[in-house]
Amino acid sequence: MSPAEELYEVTLVVNGVPRSATVPARRLLSDFLRHDLELTGTHVGCEHGVCGACTVLVDGRPIRSCLQFAVTVDGAEVTTVEGCTRPDGELGPVQQAFRDCHGLQCGFCTPGFVTTVTAYLEENPAPTTEQAREAIAGNLCRCTGYQNIVASVLRAAELRQTPAEEASR
Amino acid sequence: MKPAGFTYHRPATVDDAVAVLAEVGPAGKVLAGGQSLVPLLNMRLAAPEHLVDVNRLSDLAYVRADGDGVTVGALARHADVERDEAAYAVLPLLRDTLRHVAHPTIRNRGTTVGSIAHADPAGELTAVLALLAGTVTLRSAAGERTVTAADFFTGPMSTCAGAAELVTSVTFPVPEGRTGTVWTEVARRHGDYAVCGTGVVVTLDDDLRVAGARAAYVSVGPEPVVLDLTEAVAGEMHDAADWPAAGRLAAGRLDPDDDIHATAAYRTRLAEVLTTRALREAAGRAAGATTAARREASGGDQ
Ligand SMILES: Cc1cc2nc3c(=O)[nH]c(=O)nc-3n(C[C@H](O)[C@H](O)[C@H](O)COP(=O)(O)OP(=O)(O)OC[C@H]3O[C@@H](n4cnc5c(N)ncnc54)[C@H](O)[C@@H]3O)c2cc1C
Ligand code: FES
Ligand code: FES
Numbered sequence: 001m002s003p004a005e006e007l008y009e010v011t012l013v014v015n016g017v018p019r020s021a022t023v024p025a026r027r028l029l030s031d032f033l034r035h036d037l038e039l040t041g042t043h044v045g046c047e048h049g050v051c052g053a054c055t056v057l058v059d060g061r062p063i064r065s066c067l068q069f070a071v072t073v074d075g076a077e078v079t080t081v082e083g084c085t086r087p088d089g090e091l092g093p094v095q096q097a098f099r100d101c102h103g104l105q106c107g108f109c110t111p112g113f114v115t116t117v118t119a120y121l122e123e124n125p126a127p128t129t130e131q132a133r134e135a136i137a138g139n140l141c142r143c144t145g146y147q148n149i150v151a152s153v154l155r156a157a158e159l160r161q162t163p164a165e166e167a168s169r
Numbered sequence: 170m171k172p173a174g175f176t177y178h179r180p181a182t183v184d185d186a187v188a189v190l191a192e193v194g195p196a197g198k199v200l201a202g203g204q205s206l207v208p209l210l211n212m213r214l215a216a217p218e219h220l221v222d223v224n225r226l227s228d229l230a231y232v233r234a235d236g237d238g239v240t241v242g243a244l245a246r247h248a249d250v251e252r253d254e255a256a257y258a259v260l261p262l263l264r265d266t267l268r269h270v271a272h273p274t275i276r277n278r279g280t281t282v283g284s285i286a287h288a289d290p291a292g293e294l295t296a297v298l299a300l301l302a303g304t305v306t307l308r309s310a311a312g313e314r315t316v317t318a319a320d321f322f323t324g325p326m327s328t329c330a331g332a333a334e335l336v337t338s339v340t341f342p343v344p345e346g347r348t349g350t351v352w353t354e355v356a357r358r359h360g361d362y363a364v365c366g367t368g369v370v371v372t373l374d375d376d377l378r379v380a381g382a383r384a385a386y387v388s389v390g391p392e393p394v395v396l397d398l399t400e401a402v403a404g405e406m407h408d409a410a411d412w413p414a415a416g417r418l419a420a421g422r423l424d425p426d427d428d429i430h431a432t433a434a435y436r437t438r439l440a441e442v443l444t445t446r447a448l449r450e451a452a453g454r455a456a457g458a459t460t461a462a463r464r465e466a467s468g469g470d471q
Contacts, residue, residue, distance in 0.1 A: 005174050008177070025175065025176075025220070026172045026173070026174055026177075026210075028171070028172075028207075031171070048207075048211055048212060049207070049275065052272075052274065055274055061248070061277040062273070062274045062277060063274060063277050063278045064204075064274060064275065064278070066211070067207040067208065068203055068207070069177075069203070069207075069222075071177065072179075072200070072203070072222055072224050120273075137358055137359045138271075138274050138275065138360055
């Protein structure tokens with residue numbers, strides 16, 4: 001690394017809050033979130049686009065944060081797993097469903113699943129089991145064997161249709 | 170791992186972009202969606218001195234479809250092309266194929282033009298562009314040129330594009346006549362690179378007899394392979410043609426390599442089976458499209 005590496009001020013609206021930091025162009029969005037903004041909910045597994053743990057929403061669409069430079073997406077709206085909550089800060093429907101259905105064990109892969117599923121259900125609010133399986137095909141989990149993650153997707157779809165009070169019983 | 174340092178450029182116009190590319194020459198690389206380039210940077214398999222980020226060239230974020238074909242600008246993401254209804258109406262093969270290109274999350278950022286420029290012999294769109302005899306338009310500070318897919322792809326991960334050239338668009342022509350198209354592949358997981366994949370176009374004449382059968386392949390050669398298989402099925406009825414003969418003809422002409430994913434023999438066998446299956450299905454679609462068009466035409470008469 002050359003000592004004179006040029007720095008860029010990058011500003012993102014992260015989970016509704018404008019945040020900025022001054023970083024070199026080679027700062028990956030994943031590291032920008034984790035190191036510069038100290039939002040460590042986004043996980044980094046493979047750093048080459050294969051595992052999906054680093055998935056965040058940029059302007060509403062899920063992307064791999066390990067494959068983007070922060071400077072490229074300067075000015076964008078970003079949603080991380082920390083932002084997938086209800087407005088009152090309680091677990092959002094997808095987070096709640098993963099908890100209800102035992103959709104995580106070690107939890108390393110979970111942030112990527114939660115963001116991916118959150119965006120997917122916006123597009124397809126009532127998936128079949130087959131569709132739920134395909135929706136998560138781009139995310140790897142070494143613990144669960146996926147059955148409970150598929151169940152979580154279907155449960156999250158139900159929770160999104162039910163008013164919050166009822167869902168929390 | 171993290172990428173090595175580089176000098177970053179983010180031009181706001183195509184003119185600025187080609188000016189920077191001319192200035193930095195072979196030390197520069199275009200950064201589009203980053204879905205192929207950033208993994209290489211992260212693993213330090215590539216460490217260009219200059220990166221020219223084209224993500225601000227919003228003029229190039231277009232998909233244009235008309236009766237002749239679909240033209241995709243350099244900043245159209247795979248997902249934009251996949252969702253474009255006008256493109257689907259004239260050339261369903263694009264959406265059908267894009268559904269096999271990586272996962273939706275990758276398609277949200279990766280560009281269709283980037284995957285052509287990257288020229289990965291496992292990239293589905295390289296085969297589709299070759300199958301349809303499409304074209305690639307390049308811009309440099311010196312001017313613009315358009316080349317055919319056959320001239321563009323010069324080997325695995327290599328193209329005729331010079332270091333100072335930006336690919337501004339690619340055009341996928343609509344095949345002429347009564348045609349049906351299919352993309353099919355075998356991959357370990359949905360969205361992974363295919364072990365073998367094929368895209369086909371079947372053309373029928375007015376009597377629904379086979380007038381043409383072409384197929385293009387990924388993962389069986391160093392660059393997209395296109396085969397004309399018409400001789401195996403020419404003149405046969407669309408629903409009674411000897412498609413397995415066309416599959417055997419294809420298998421005889423392909424010469425894949427062994428790698429960690431599959432042996433050459435297994436790939437050849439896959440190519441035979443997938444070709445047979447895809448051609449049969451495409452012929453059905455061509456016949457169906459004809460019937461539907463006729464029904465619509467006669468409906469319009471009443
Ligand atoms: C996990 C994973 C799975 C994938 N699976 C598949 C798959 O199954 N099939 C498939 O086809 N692809 C797959 N891809 C790759 C994906 O399709 C990429 O999006 C695509 O290959 C490159 O497009 P990009 O816009 O991301 O280009 P970048 O990564 O930004 O660039 C790729 C290369 O093309 C050059 N380039 C890009 N745009 C231009 C331009 N306009 N002019 C000149 N040069 C340019 C760059 O300099 C670079 O050398 C996968 C990627 C990942 C991470
Ligand atoms: S860390 Fe980004 S996909 Fe694995
Ligand atoms: S819960 Fe451990 S990797 Fe998925």
